Amino acid sequence: MITSHNLGFPRIGAERELKFAQETYWKGQSSLADLKAVGAELRRQNWQTQASLDLVPVGDFAFYDQMLDMSFTLGNLPERVRGYEGDLLDNYFRVARGRSAPQAMGSNPEGVAAGEMTKWFDTNYHYIVPEFTAGSEFKLDAARLVDQIREAKAVGVNVKPVIVGPVTYLALGKAKDDSDNLALLPKLLTVYQQLLETVANEGCEWIQVDESILVTELESAWQKAFETAYQALSTSKVKILLTTYFGPLLANLPLVAALPVAGVHLDAANAREEVATLIQKLPADRVLSLGVINGRNIWKTDLNGLLDWLEPIAKQLGDRLWIAPSCSLLHVPVDLDSEKKLDGEIKSWLAFAKQKLEELRVVKQALAGGRGSVEAELKANQAAIASRRQSLRVNNPAVKAAVAKIDAKLGERKSEFPKRAEKQAAILKLPKFPTTTIGSFPQTADIRRARNQFKAGKIDETSYTAAMENEIARCVREQEALGLDVFVHGEAERNDMVEYFGEQLDGYAFSEFGWVQSYGSRCVKPPILFGDISRPKPMTVRWIKYAQSLTKKPMKGMLTGPVTILNWSFVRDDQPRSVSCKQIALAIRDEVLDLEKAGVQVIQIDEAALREGLPLRRFQWKEYLDWAVESFRIAANGVSDSTQIHTHMCYSEFNDIIEAIAQMDADAITIETSRSDMELLEAFETFKYPNDIGPGVYDIHSPNIPTEKHIVGLMQKAAERIPAERLWVNPDCGLKTRQWEEVIPALTNMVAAAKTLRVTTNAQ
Numbered sequence: 149m150i151t152s153h154n155l156g157f158p159r160i161g162a163e164r165e166l167k168f169a170q171e172t173y174w175k176g177q178s179s180l181a182d183l184k185a186v187g188a189e190l191r192r193q194n195w196q197t198q199a200s201l202d203l204v205p206v207g208d209f210a211f212y213d214q215m216l217d218m219s220f221t222l223g224n225l226p227e228r229v230r231g232y233e234g235d236l237l238d239n240y241f242r243v244a245r246g247r248s249a250p251q252a253m254g255s256n257p258e259g260v261a262a263g264e265m266t267k268w269f270d271t272n273y274h275y276i277v278p279e280f281t282a283g284s285e286f287k288l289d290a291a292r293l294v295d296q297i298r299e300a301k302a303v304g305v306n307v308k309p310v311i312v313g314p315v316t317y318l319a320l321g322k323a324k325d326d327s328d329n330l331a332l333l334p335k336l337l338t339v340y341q342q343l344l345e346t347v348a349n350e351g352c353e354w355i356q357v358d359e360s361i362l363v364t365e366l367e368s369a370w371q372k373a374f375e376t377a378y379q380a381l382s383t384s385k386v387k388i389l390l391t392t393y394f395g396p397l398l399a400n401l402p403l404v405a406a407l408p409v410a411g412v413h414l415d416a417a418n419a420r421e422e423v424a425t426l427i428q429k430l431p432a433d434r435v436l437s438l439g440v441i442n443g444r445n446i447w448k449t450d451l452n453g454l455l456d457w458l459e460p461i462a463k464q465l466g467d468r469l470w471i472a473p474s475c476s477l478l479h480v481p482v483d484l485d486s487e488k489k490l491d492g493e494i495k496s497w498l499a500f501a502k503q504k505l506e507e508l509r510v511v512k513q514a515l516a517g518g519r520g521s522v523e524a525e526l527k528a529n530q531a532a533i534a535s536r537r538q539s540l541r542v543n544n545p546a547v548k549a550a551v552a553k554i555d556a557k558l559g560e561r562k563s564e565f566p567k568r569a570e571k572q573a574a575i576l577k578l579p580k581f582p583t584t585t586i587g588s589f590p591q592t593a594d595i596r597r598a599r600n601q602f603k604a605g606k607i608d609e610t611s612y613t614a615a616m617e618n619e620i621a622r623c624v625r626e627q628e629a630l631g632l633d634v635f636v637h638g639e640a641e642r643n644d645m646v647e648y649f650g651e652q653l654d655g656y657a658f659s660e661f662g663w664v665q666s667y668g669s670r671c672v673k674p675p676i677l678f679g680d681i682s683r684p685k686p687m688t689v690r691w692i693k694y695a696q697s698l699t700k701k702p703m704k705g706m707l708t709g710p711v712t713i714l715n716w717s718f719v720r721d722d723q724p725r726s727v728s729c730k731q732i733a734l735a736i737r738d739e740v741l742d743l744e745k746a747g748v749q750v751i752q753i754d755e756a757a758l759r760e761g762l763p764l765r766r767f768q769w770k771e772y773l774d775w776a777v778e779s780f781r782i783a784a785n786g787v788s789d790s791t792q793i794h795t796h797m798c799y800s801e802f803n804d805i806i807e808a809i810a811q812m813d814a815d816a817i818t819i820e821t822s823r824s825d826m827e828l829l830e831a832f833e834t835f836k837y838p839n840d841i842g843p844g845v846y847d848i849h850s851p852n853i854p855t856e857k858h859i860v861g862l863m864q865k866a867a868e869r870i871p872a873e874r875l876w877v878n879p880d881c882g883l884k885t886r887q888w889e890e891v892i893p894a895l896t897n898m899v900a901a902a903k904t905l906r907v908t909t910n911a912q
C-alpha cells in the first residue's frame with residue numbers, strides 16, 4: 149500500500165487564531181494558560197483535518213518559529229536568557245522578540261536583545277537564527293515534542309514527529325565568536341541520539357528529519373557531516389525519513405541516496421527529473437517519498453498529468469512509494485473554502501492547504517484503486533486545468549507587446565550618480581546625516597478598523613478617505629515635531645506593501661483569508677498573479693500629493709518594486725518569472741513617472757525581497773540578478789537627474805549581491821543592520837559602494853527602544869566603513885508593527901543622535 153503523509157500544516161489557524169492569541173498575551177491581556185489552550189486547540193484541529201493521511205506531522209506547530217523550537221529542544225539558549233526562572237514559553241518569547249508579556253518580564257522589564265531573524269531559504273518565512281560559540285553545550289529537552297506526540301495520539305492519528313536535522317540546524321545557525329559551527333556536530337549528535345530514542349520510546353515508528361540544506365551547494369566538509377551524522381543516528385530504533393525540499397538535489401543526490409536512513413523525501417514538484425536516478429541509486433529496502441503536490445504555490449495540480457507520470461513509478465516501487473506535498477504547507481493559506489468573494493473562475497483554478505491534501509487523497513486513491521475509483525474528482529480537476537489554460541483573462545496582447553519593446557535605454561538614468569547627487573542636493577538642501585524613515589508608521593487598530601468597515605461596506609469611500617487622510621496628517625505632524633528631514637506619508641491606506649499594489653493592478657486576484665505566516669504573529673496575504681499585468685490608473689499619487697500638501701519638507705513617494713511584488717505574490721507557473729517581473733516593472737515605471745509629474749522629489753522603490761528571490765543554487769544567480777536588476781532599473785530610471793530615487797532592503801545578506809545592488813543605481817539605499825551591529829556594511833565597504841546608504845539603527849522588530857547613545861555608536865561604526873557624507877540615519881524597516889508610544893521615543897533618540905553626529909563627525 150502506498151503511504152500518504154504531510155510534511156507540515158499551517159499553524160496560524162484558518163482565522164489567524166494563533167496571531168490574535170499571541171498578541172493578546174504579549175499585551176498582557178490574557179494568561180499563558182489561555183495562549184497554550186489556543187495552541188492545543190489549533191494542533192487538535194490540524195490533526196483532525198489531516199486525519200485521512202496515513203502519517204500526520206507532529207512538532208510542526210510552533211508558538212513563534214520551528215527553528216527556535218528546535219533550539220529549545222536542544223537546550224541551545226543564548227547566554228543572555230539563561231537562568232530565567234519563569235515559564236519556558238516566556239523565555240522562548242524573550243529570544244524571539246526581546247520580551248514576553250509584561251507580567252512575565254520579572255527583574256528585566258527592559259527586555260533582552262532579540263535573536264537575529266532571517267529568511268527561511270527562498271520563502272517569505274523568517275526563522276530565529278540559532279546562536280553558537282565554540283563552547284556551546286546542548287542538553288535535551290524533549291518535553292514539547294513528547295507532549296505533542298501524546299496529544300496527537302489522543303486525537304487518533306498516526307503520528308510522525310518532525311524535527312530539523314542536525315546538519316541543517318548547524319548550517320543555518322551563526323557562530324557569535326566566528327568559531328566553526330561544524331566543530332559542534334559530535335556534541336549535537338549525542339543530543340539528537342537521545343531525542344530519537346525518546347521518540348522511539350513514545351512508540352513512533354517514523355520520524356521526519358528535515359535536512360533542507362541538501363538543496364543547496366555543500367562544501368565537502370558539510371557533505372561529510374551528513375555521513376557522520378546519519379551514521380551516528382542509524383542505530384536509532386525509530387526509522388528516519390530524511391526530507392529535502394525547495395528544489396533538486398543535483399550534486400548531493402548520490403550522497404543522499406547513500407545515507408543510512410530508512411527513507412528519503414524528494415521535492416518531486418521541483419525535481420521530477422531526479423526521481424529516476426534516485427530510484428536507481430536508492431538501496432532496495434528504502435522508502436522513497438515523492439513530494440508530488442506543490443507546497444509553495446496555490447494552483448491546482450494537474451492530477452491526470454501527474455498520474456500519467458506517477459503510475460509507472462507506483463508499479464515499480466509498490467509499498468516503498470510514499471506521496472506527500474513537496475514541502476511543509478506552512479507556505480500556503482489554510483482553506484480555499486473560506487473564500488466567498490473570489491471570482492468563481494479564478495477560484496476554480498486554486499488549491500490551498502486543505503485542498504492540496506484532498507488532491508493527495510485523490511492521487512493515492514487513483515493509484516490504489518485505479519483512476520475509475522475517483523472518476524468524478526479527476527474529471528472536475530481536468531476541467532479546471534483546461535479552463536485556466538484557455539482563459540482569455542490570462543493573456544493581454546498589449547502588455548506582451550510592451551514587454552517585447554523593452555530595450556536597454558529604458559533602464560538608463562540620464563547622468564552618473566555624482567552629477568545627479570549635485571543636482572538633488574541643490575534642491576533638497578539636506579543636512580549631514582539626513583534622517584528619514586522607511587515608509588510605514590504604526591498601523592493602528594483605528595486604521596485597520598476603518599479599512600475593515602470600508603471593505604465590509606459599513607462606511608463609504610468618502611469617510612474612508614477622510615479617515616486615512618487624518619492618519620496621514622497625524623503622521624506628518626509627528627514628523628514635523630520630531631524634526632525628521634525627509635518625510636513619508638506613513639502608508640496608512642495600505643493593508644500591505646505588496647497586496648495593496650496587487651489589488652490595483654489588472655492580472656492580479658486577491659483573497660480574503662489567504663493568510664500565510666511571515667514571522668511570529670505577523671502574516672501576509674500574498675496576492676495571486678494569474679494574468680498579464682497592467683496598471684489601469686495611478687495607484688499612490690493622490691495620497692502622496694495630499695501628504696506633500698501638508699509640509700514643506702520633501703515627502704517620499706513610496707512604491708514597492710517589481711521584484712518584491714513578484715517575490716511576495718503567488719505567481720504564475722505558465723510563464724517565466726522574469727516575464728511577469730518585467731510586466732510589473734512597466735506598471736511601476738508609469739507610477740514613478742506620474743509621481744514625478746506631480747512634483748514628488750524623492751521616490752522610494754522598496755526591493756525588500758530582492759535577496760530572497762535568489763535561486764538556492766549559485767550557478768543560477770546571475771540569470772536571476774540580471775532580470776531582477778533590469779526590472780528595477782526599468783521601474784526606477786525613467787526619471788530626471790534631479791529626482792532622487794531611494795530603494796530599501798531589509799534582512800539582506802549583502803555580500804553575495806552587492807554588485808547587483810550597485811547596478812540598480814538608486815541614489816540612496818536604506819538597509820537592515822541594527823541587529824547585526826553594522827556587520828552588514830562590510831560588503832558595502834569592501835565593494836566601495838558608490839551611492840548613499842542609510843544603515844538601519846533601530847531594530848523595528850523588537851519593542852525595545854534604542855537610546856541616543858546606542859544609535860550614535862552604531863553610526864560611528866558605520867562611519868568607519870562608509871564616508872560620513874554618504875550616510876543617512878533611519879530605522880531598519882517600516883514602523884507599521886510598532887505602537888506610536890514606541891515610535892516617538894525611538895525616533896526622538898534617532899533625530900537627537902543625528903544632531904550629535906553632525907557636530908561630532910567630520911563630513912563634507
Ligand SMILES: CN1c2c(nc(N)[nH]c2=O)NC[C@@H]1CNc1ccc(C(=O)N[C@@H](CCC(=O)N[C@@H](CCC(=O)N[C@@H](CCC(=O)O)C(=O)O)C(=O)O)C(=O)O)cc1
Nearest residue numbers: 272596597599600643644645646666669670671672716885
Ligand atoms: C516587510 N515585510 C513584509 C513581507 N512581506 C509582505 N508581503 N509584506 C511585508 O511588509 N516580508 C518581510 C517582512 C515581513 N514583515 C511583516 C511585517 C508586518 C506584517 C503585518 O503587520 N501583517 C499584518 C497584516 C497586514 C494586513 O494585511 N492588514 C490588513 C488586515 C488587517 C486585519 O487583520 N484586520 C482585522 C480586522 C481589524 C479590525 O476590525 O479592527 C481582520 O481582518 O480580522 C489591513 O490593514 O487592512 C498582520 O496582522 O499580521 C507582515 C509582515
Ligand SMILES: N[C@@H](CCS)C(=O)O
Nearest residue numbers: 586587588754756882
Ligand atoms: N515601505 C515599507 C517597506 C517595508 S520592507 C514599510 O515601511 O513598511
Ligand SMILES: [Zn+2]
Nearest residue numbers: 756798881882
Ligand atoms: Zn523593510
